[in-house]
Amino acid sequence: MNELVSIITPTFNAEKFIRATIESVLNQSYQNWEMILVDDASTDKTIAIIKEFTIKDNRIKLTELLKNSGNGFARNMALEKAIGKYIAYLDADDIWLPQKLEKQIKFLKDNNLPFTFSFYDCIDEEGNSLNRRVEAPLELTYHQLFFCNHVGNLTAIYDIDFFGKIVIEATQKRQDWRLWLTILKQIEVTKPVPEILALYRIRKDSISSSKFKLIKHNFGVYRDFHGFNFVFSVLLMTRFLFTQLIIKSRYIKKI
Template identity: 30%
Template sequence: MIKFSILIANYNNGKYFEDCYNSLISQTYKNWEAVIVDDASTDDSIEVIKAFIKNDPRFKLYHNPANKGCGFTKRECMKYAEGEICAYLDPDDALYPEALEKTINEFIQNTEIVAAYSQMMLCEDDLTPNKVFASTKQIYNSRYFFNCPTQFAHFFAFKKEIYLKTSGINPNLKSAVDQDLYLKILEHGDVKYIKEPLYLYRLHSNGISQQSAKQSAKESFAKVIYETMKRRGIRKINNQTVPESYTSSQEIYELLNYQTNKLHRLINKIKVALDL
């Protein structure tokens, strides 16, 4: 039976952990583990997490000695993962009860795929479902796919053996960490789209800080895309030259503007249909 590793990088999310925990112990698929790495939280996260997981051997809790950031902590999670299939779950989010079972079934039915991703449900601050994240689509995976504009996010599950073929998550990234992971994994094979929400994504009410975080993520994502272009040996995109060195996020996003036009999207839809 395939083992599923759920990876949780926690920082000051103790007050939300109960929902995350309950969603894991309610899974219909039983062969899983949860690897939690706490990034030197300053709230009561450790006490809260310990109280919930108690002596349940499926949960493994580790600590960073000092605050290291998201990239470092998510990379640490992978060091301890024992499952053949891995996926990240943020401690303030949750999974639908059949999330692991439905994901595992895709890997069983499609042995050649390297990853699978689903739709996600956007939720209120109390995790009440609001609406499905509309941007998630079936993608056409090519060396020019950068998930920009966003076409998939959570729930993203991948083979550990494939992760080990990459350079791994960049430990220096503070944001756009998941995007970095997606693009590295997709360089090694095909991905399966699960057209239903398996992930409950909590939208926090702190709008101002969220906006600044979005801007920071946009900058980081541009750098991730640039590194991806370099890693893939791409020198020209849509007859535009990829710069020798990174200068600004605007320059990178302008290279990809063509991917939002109707003709490009139509061509990709046709390619997807022919692949299916």
């Protein structure tokens, strides 16, 4: 149980959060990892902060893009550089709890799974609890995922030996949901670790904080990624919104 985990972290102007994010990786009980950070031409102190860590720990690796190319491009470049058996995702403002990797890898092996994720709690920009916990079905099928993204990006991990490196077109929005759909289309069903293993930071300027942007990008998954025509995509989006209101709300708990 000591295979290398490659942690994919794109960064852009994350000086306020990146230190806590990296420290949450350093504090992992499972220590065989590499953290691949690709900075998307930040204009703040993000790069300087990351370099403080790269000097002290060669498992933390930084690539600097010369021009801003988008989060998807940075994520794909990090994936290209990954050499681990497992790929895990951690955005530059989120935090892992100390036993996140250890528990997930054990769960993968115990359940003979090539992909899993976990529950997570939500925090604000200052790191304060929002008293909101996001859970998921204990068996997640492709059909369920098709109408609701139950997988938090900061909690997902998959086995390269099973899937290979899965690259989603960099220009597409909701790259994470498209990735999980690609995975579950192959294996049909998976299970989450039924524990809180990470903290998701909700920022005022994030896509998840803007309902209009979120609806627009989710519609794009049906229209562009799946290739459905406009009318059918509208119908699917209607079902998606119904699922969010009725089904997913059951998995969002007040704590």
